[in-house]
Amino acid sequence: TESCYASAAVLLVERARYYVANDPSGVPSLWRDRGRGAELLFRGIEDLQLSYEIGTPPAGSAYAAGGTSPAAAPGCLDGGVATWAFGACAGSTGTPSHTLPAPDWRNEIYDAADRYTAHPANIRRVSIAVVARATSASPDGSGDGVPALFNRPARVRDRFHRSVVTLSEKPLNLLARAYMLPPISPNSNNVGGG
Numbered sequence: 001t002e003s004c005y006a007s008a009a010v011l012l013v014e015r016a017r018y019y020v021a022n023d024p025s026g027v028p029s030l031w032r033d034r035g036r037g038a039e040l041l042f043r044g045i046e047d048l049q050l051s052y053e054i055g056t057p058p059a060g061s062a063y064a065a066g067g068t069s070p071a072a073a074p075g076c077l078d079g080g081v082a083t084w085a086f087g088a089c090a091g092s093t094g095t096p097s098h099t100l101p102a103p104d105w106r107n108e109i110y111d112a113a114d115r116y117t118a119h120p121a122n123i124r125r126v127s128i129a130v131v132a133r134a135t136s137a138s139p140d141g142s143g144d145g146v147p148a149l150f151n152r153p154a155r156v157r158d159r160f161h162r163s164v165v166t167l168s169e170k171p172l173n174l175l176a177r178a179y180m181l182p183p184i185s186p187n188s189n190n191v192g193g194g
Contacts, residue, residue, distance in 0.1 A: 014034065015035070016032055016033070016034045017032070017033045017034075018030065018031070018032050018041075018048060019033070020045055020046065020047060023043055027043050027044060028045060028046045029041070029042060029043045029045055030042045030045035030048060043135055044132050044133050044134065045130060045131070045132055045133075046131045046162065047130070047146070047149070048128075048129070048131075049087065049129040049130075049149060049150045050087055050127070051085055051087040051088040051126070051128075051129075051150050051151075052085065052086045052087060052095060052096055052123050052126055053075075053084055053085045053088075053123065053124055053126075053127070054073075054074055054075060054085070054086075054116070054117075054118060054123060054124065055084075055115065055122050055123075056084050056116070057070075057111070057116055058111075062111070063111065063113060063116050069113070071113065071116035071117075074116075074117055074118035075088070075089070075094075075118070076088060076089035076094055077092060078090070086118070087150055088127070088150050088151065090148065090151055090153065091151060093151065096118045096119060096120040097117075097118045097119060097120075098119075098120060100114075100118060100119040101114060101117075101119070102114075102119055102121050103115050103119065103122065105121070123171060124171070125168050125169070125170050125171075126169050126171065127150070127166065127168040128166065128168075129150055129165070129166045130165045130166075131146055131149070131162055131163075131164050132162060132163045132165070133160045133161070133162045134161045134162070136160075137159040138159055138160065138161055141159050142161075143158045143159045143160045143161055143162070144157060144161050144162040145157040145158075145162075146162060146164065149164065
């Protein structure tokens, strides 16, 4: 019943850094650091990549391509063309920016300009690629190459066998005020007519 609870928010933030480095025996491995020292998670992980896709303006939005105020795609450059993703373009790096102003998820309309910026609150999909490599070379000298993945070039076959796993996840909690259905008109906040 206290008035301070009307607008207060309680958040638990745990930051973890995942990285690939050789273990003491020289095998590439996946490590995690949560501020309490490095933890070896999995041996034989040669590469871990993340790609972040920013939500795009829906058709009919003033901020969509061809609209009255089209939003600039904030992501990496793919062949000189800006995209709505970070870490997905060949040879480019980058992540969403924590320094940009966050969208006002409580008070803004569904189709506001700051919902299409590079702020992490606008991430709509995270894609993950993991390259696992055998911990020892193949006895017969055969091995596998790695195809081009996200921003990494393809790698030629060598003496190690590999497996590549990719998946995409949608952070559902960030969709609370995004378009669920197409709007009735470009200026309508009445999504779905209900």
